[in-house]
Structures are given as structure tokens and as C-alpha cells.
Amino acid sequence: MSAHAIETATPAPQKVRVPLNGINTPGLFATIDVVKGQPQLGAFQFRATGNWMGGTHTQTTMSEFSGAGGEHSHKMAFTADADHPAVLCGQDNGPTPVECVLHALAACLTAGIANIAAARGVTLHSVQSSLEGDIDLRGILGLSNEVRNGFSGIHVGFAIKGDAPEAKLKEIVQQACARSAVLDIVSNGVAVSVETNT
């Protein structure tokens, strides 16, 4: 390499990241860099408080959480209801708890798709998902010890439109699956401790 070449060499062009798909892409990468430098900032705790409303109806509030070295509040205290449907002797005041799991899974994967598409410079037009969870209620009704209580399986179908070839859109979904918190929880299980006070 000549001296001249060294003098005129320019640094490899920095990838310019711009907001895309409603994602603050530069902010997202800055966040990743901060946690890379200070891994303890990645420790978060999310919380929910449930209140029995009578029958099989519960209302949950999600408001405060900790992470990035501090306490945070959502911009409002979010509430969500869940209940059993009439066919299961409930009052149907909300979706069933198992449908709420499907909602959590849809939302987590979709947020990942939007983030990853933005990071890869792909503009999305629409992302729709259709989730199905099969469950044999002989488990929760106490009629069988062979039948599990929860879903026997979940199927997620995505219909995704964006400015990229099919293969690239599929790779984005694949990467969203590889880095989804809820897919990990639902697929691999989590230790749950339960304590009761009267």
C-alpha cells in the first residue's frame, strides 16, 4: 500500500440509521450500545397486580417497572380484564386468560419484526398475525391426569407486506422469533413461585 493511499484512505462508511416503521432506530441502537457497555442496565423487572372482581373475572393493573438502573412508570396505569366465557360458566367480561397469552405472543413477535425490519432498513406496510391455541379442558376440569392443563400447541401465522423480497421478510420473522421474550417464555417455560398470605 502506497503512502498516498494511506493518506487518502477514508474510514469505512458509517451505516446511517434512520427512523423507520415508526421505530426510533438510532435510539434503539444507542440503547443497545449503552447496555453493551453497562450490562447491569439490562436487568428489568416487570410487574402486575391482579384484583378479583367476582366470579371468574379479574382485572389487572400494569403500571410500574424497574430497569436501566431505575424505576419507571408507564405513561398511564394500564388495566386489562379477563374472564371465562358463558360456555365455561363465566360472565364473559373479558378474553380468557389463555387468549391473553396469545395476545402477548402476537405483540412480542410483531414488535420484534418492526424493530428488526427497521434495523435492516426494510420498510413494512403491514404485519398481521393469526394465532390458534388448542386445549383439552379435561385437564383444568380435573377429569384427566394424562391431559395437560395448558395448550397442547400454538400455531402462529404471519401475513407480512414490506419493501423487501419474500426471503428477507421471512428472515426478519425468523430473527424476531429467535429474540422474542414471550416466545421463549411460552416455548421453554419459566420457574414460577407462588406465595399465599391471608
Add this chain to the structure above:
Amino acid sequence: MSAHAIETATPAPQKVRVPLNGINTPGLFATIDVVKGQPQLGAFQFRATGNWMGGTHTQTTMSEFSGAGGEHSHKMAFTADADHPAVLCGQDNGPTPVECVLHALAACLTAGIANIAAARGVTLHSVQSSLEGDIDLRGILGLSNEVRNGFSGIHVGFAIKGDAPEAKLKEIVQQACARSAVLDIVSNGVAVSVETNT
């Protein structure tokens, strides 16, 4: 045993089940009996459709489901939002997907507590739950392959008041845990298949 005793013997008293805690207890037991006689009626499928709203915001609709040998609709199409909070570069238009998992778990266990208490003739006054899920975001941010994407653990605390001794209330919570669909899903994991169409 004398003939007189035989003549006057009455059948063992039938347990009278009455509605309690807002639970239609006789209806619940009738449902269990029906599924016991026709196990195929226990096969349910719950569904959700997710729609990307931009950024990391998803809105899910939960409306139709099948089970008990037919198709059902909730009394209305329930919708739920989820988003990432500002500290994670989201617009905070709803709880996070992982908080939705905590909501599902709280609601499922609480519905079970109410049903089981009613079945055991225990009047409940209040059931409150407080859930915490710890998560190290280095997983979903792609900064570590050793850190899992989902919660490392979930803690559920119940504060329960009812017309029964502490031990009986604790047994009810224990039985709700033993027959909870969402606790099973979250603890033990479920096979999830994902398909993408463009």
C-alpha cells in the same frame, strides 16, 4: 344391623351446591359431568388476531373460539394493546407483551381460586395478586447468547380473605395452581409453530 335400621336408612345426603363467589357452582359441576360423559366436548381452540399499529404497537382482537362441539363468540370482540415503553424506544401505547403474560397468569389463577372455593363451599371476600417477572434484556437485545430472552423467574404473591381457616385458603390456591392452564403453559412450555406468508 336391624331390619328397622335398614328400613329407615336414608341415602347419604347429596351435597347441595349453590352459587357462591359469583360462580354458578351447579352449572360448573353440570359442565364437568357433561365433559366427563363426552370427553370430545373438552377440545377447545382459542384464537387471537394481531394487527401491527406502527412502531412496536400491536392491537390484538379476541372474538371467536371453538369448543364443546361448536363455534362460539365472546359477547363482544375484545381488543388489547401492547407496546414497548419509552425507555425501550417504544411509544408506550399499552403494557409490554411480558406484562400481558403476567396478566394472563394472575387472571387464570384467580379464576381457579374462585371456582375451587365455590366448589368447596368457601365464601371469598377478596383475592389480590402481585406478580413480578425478572428479565435481563441482554437476551432480546442480542447482546448475549447465554442470557435467555424471557423471564428468568416469576413470583406470584396472593393476599386472600375468606370464610375459611388459613390452611384451607392455602389449599385452594394450591389446587388452583395444580389446575391452571396458564401456569402450565408458562411453567412447562408449549410447542409453537410459526408460518410466514407475504
